[in-house]
Amino acid sequence: xxxxxxxxxxxxxxxxxxxxxxxxxxxxxxxxxxxxxxxxxxxxxxxxxxxxxxxxxxxxxxxxxxxxxxxxxxxxxxxxxxxxxxxxxxxxxxxxxxxxxxxxxxxxxxxxxxx
Amino acid sequence: xxxxxxxxxxxxxxxxxxxxxxxxxxxxxxxxxxxxxxxxxxxxxxxxxxxxxxxxxxxxxxxxxxxxxxxxxxxxxxxxxxxxxxxxxxxxxxxxxxxxxxxxxxxxxxxxx
Numbered sequence: 695x696x697x698x699x700x701x702x703x704x705x706x707x708x709x710x711x712x713x714x715x716x717x718x719x720x721x722x723x724x725x726x727x728x729x730x731x732x733x734x735x736x737x738x739x740x741x742x743x744x745x746x747x748x749x750x751x752x753x754x755x756x757x758x759x760x761x762x763x764x765x766x767x768x769x770x771x772x773x774x775x776x777x778x779x780x781x782x783x784x785x786x787x788x789x790x791x792x793x794x795x796x797x798x799x800x801x802x803x804x805x806x807x808x809x
Numbered sequence: 810x811x812x813x814x815x816x817x818x819x820x821x822x823x824x825x826x827x828x829x830x831x832x833x834x835x836x837x838x839x840x841x842x843x844x845x846x847x848x849x850x851x852x853x854x855x856x857x858x859x860x861x862x863x864x865x866x867x868x869x870x871x872x873x874x875x876x877x878x879x880x881x882x883x884x885x886x887x888x889x890x891x892x893x894x895x896x897x898x899x900x901x902x903x904x905x906x907x908x909x910x911x912x913x914x915x916x917x918x919x920x921x922x
Binding site for chain 1: 852
């Protein structure tokens with residue numbers, strides 16, 4: 695895959711378990727965060743986003759938590775399924791200014807779901 | 810609604826050549842960003858275009874350039890290719906300037922021999 699050289703963190707879970715993927719972001723000025731899922735041979739797929747005026751946001755089977763104090767972001771996946779197996783990236787952005795359109799990505803976490 | 814499309818999907822070039830990659834954003838999206846993905850560096854921002862103007866640029870040499878057309882389609886060009894330019898080049902579009910839910914295409918895999 696595209697990220698093997700980075701020795702990515704890995705998370706292995708059983709089908710049906712809940713998964714928690716963590717991310718430490720780098721810039722305290724970042725105010726917009728996105729989680730992406732990337733399957734082998736595909737581009738990153740948008741999962742969920744959150745702005746810095748929130749600390750929690752829920753989607754379908756996914757929840758993102760934001761802790762600005764410690765610059766930490768997490769993605770919770772409920773009832774994980776084999777189709778959730780992929781590399782998950784967090785990305786951060788500073789709205790406006792000179793950061794237009796620039797997402798800064800974390801290194802990624804490999805999630806493997808065992809049937 | 811069709812997603813972001815990128816052409817070609819695969820490309821093999823030799824050192825010293827140049828290459829042009831194309832990206833068609835989601836209909837109605839006016840912002841296009843380009844990223845390079847490699848095993849060693851992960852995903853890195855190249856540049857972003859909105860309304861035919863480059864609004865932001867990452868830390869890449871001048872050999873990497875891009876442009877955007879009036880229909881929001883974008884191209885990126887890499888001149889004088891080096892072995893280290895081998896990567897997956899990803900294009901992302903969003904409706905507005907800046908980020909706001911960037912949606913990615915499948916990428917163009919460039920191999921430089």
